[in-house]
Amino acid sequence: MGEFDLIARYFARPGPPGRSVALGVGDDCALLQPAPGMQLAVSSDMLVEGRHFFADVYPAHLGHKALAVNLSDLAACGARPLAFTLALALPRVDEVWLQGFAEGLLALADEHGCALVGGDTTQGPLNLCITVFGEVAPGQALLRSGARPGDDIWVSGTPGEARLALDALRGQLHAAPEVLAALRQRLERPTPRVALGRRLAGLASSAIDVSDGLLGDLSHILSASRAGARIDVDAAADLLAASACLSGAGGCFDHHLLMRCALAGGDDYELAFTAPPARREAVCQAGRDSGTSVTRIGAVEAAPGLRLVDGAGQPVQGRFPSFDHFA
């Protein structure tokens, strides 16, 4: 099967290309027609075998995740997904793999009304690069730079689940089969918080998606906002201990392990965000409306640096380095 058959067979869809898409797959360029006056939010992520996923991952899960990590960037910006391009380097044409990959990818795309509008395929070591496009009203995009001293610090979902799964898959942690199965879903099929992100646009003062570890990603908000923060590390660990994935057995895990996974696990694709205390009820409502749990884990402060405290407000020592692709 050649390059053009491959695109047509697995990735071309019948029907109109989608909302705001004037021309989809099949020409030199796709043509997008953004709604008048709207801004276009753009993000690219590249996934490499052995670095971002195991070689034996289910292809459908990989298709899901490749798009999910990009949609997560739109979520962190408060944008509405419109379309994406896919560039794919494959060692060989494996039809079973392609079929599964396309199914996982396009199922998530359909869920978000996000049309595949173009891309590229080539022979090479397995590599997936997606660029995603969303729209957001001018001035409404959530940026990293808007946090102000006194703002609450919030996180969606349960950071740390993906890292627990990774440790268990690597044999560094024992988990019962049903627990591992549930955790593995969080690692391989993360839920991009698009619905929450759109509700936070104009409400939160800053946001970022948690991909390299909660503290590390929060530090990007603090650095862009020229501020510091106090983080309740017990709150983060307790959140993970109560994870539904752990089937009520979260208390059996070592508290420090849970703390490390929650604060520096990575691959969470949750949103970390800030908002003034006066908007607490509105933030909780945004969580309820989007079916996403939101938890306060700290506060922005004027003094630079991250201050880790326990549930009683006492300082905690500890380093939680975030993930660096070249470290």
Next chain:
Amino acid sequence: MGEFDLIARYFARPGPPGRSVALGVGDDCALLQPAPGMQLAVSSDMLVEGRHFFADVYPAHLGHKALAVNLSDLAACGARPLAFTLALALPRVDEVWLQGFAEGLLALADEHGCALVGGDTTQGPLNLCITVFGEVAPGQALLRSGARPGDDIWVSGTPGEARLALDALRGQLHAAPEVLAALRQRLERPTPRVALGRRLAGLASSAIDVSDGLLGDLSHILSASRAGARIDVDAAADLLAASACLSGAGGCFDHHLLMRCALAGGDDYELAFTAPPARREAVCQAGRDSGTSVTRIGAVEAAPGLRLVDGAGQPVQGRFPSFDHFA
């Protein structure tokens, strides 16, 4: 050096992010603000070592080429470049390589007023994925589907030079050092025909950029336009024989070799396009205004299929398969 330092050091630019760019590198998403009513043209290309370039290519040439092949897609669409994202998998952080790569990339970007607005870096086998954005007025984009029987078929520049360079570098062809140096520039530093493409918008009836071979890419126009064509293969070979790269010695090369390189060489990044005969003078003027040579090499016909003829109009036998990344 970590991932974030790498982006800041080599790829972040001082000053405003650029025309139509509301927010550049450094947040979860970039924000583009297209001019009211304009369409956004989008294209992605992925380049893999050993497949699209040699491991020992000058990094500055590679940076140039990675963006050039994407700008070439905008050119084929008649769009004005605005911005691009870069996703980069690197085996290791090699500062000399990165410096050179960024220089070549950003020099071409500046030439076209095309701002780097975001992307991704990761550790992995060398892979470059660029997604480029341009703007074009609704209804003005050059598509593959607009060719009509009777239209002239044109090509820009001199297809085949890049393939002569490749054959010479592989030792399959002898070329004098100065000839090889000139040809190699065409292979490694192709000129995207953006200025010509923009002038052809609203003038040509269809266009495509020649990346996989002239006849193969033309066949995409014919298939999308449900038409056939007659191509003067001597005209294409004579064009290559007269290439300035060959320093007047083009006549010393085998005519059939030149024909094969011109018709099926690949990596040309020239434009193949069609236009009604009544617009010949306007097409020539577009070529002059953009400093790009344009040559008529055939005509669109109603009967499907490609008919190859010699300079006297007599049928020529020959197969010229185009490049397929999985063949």
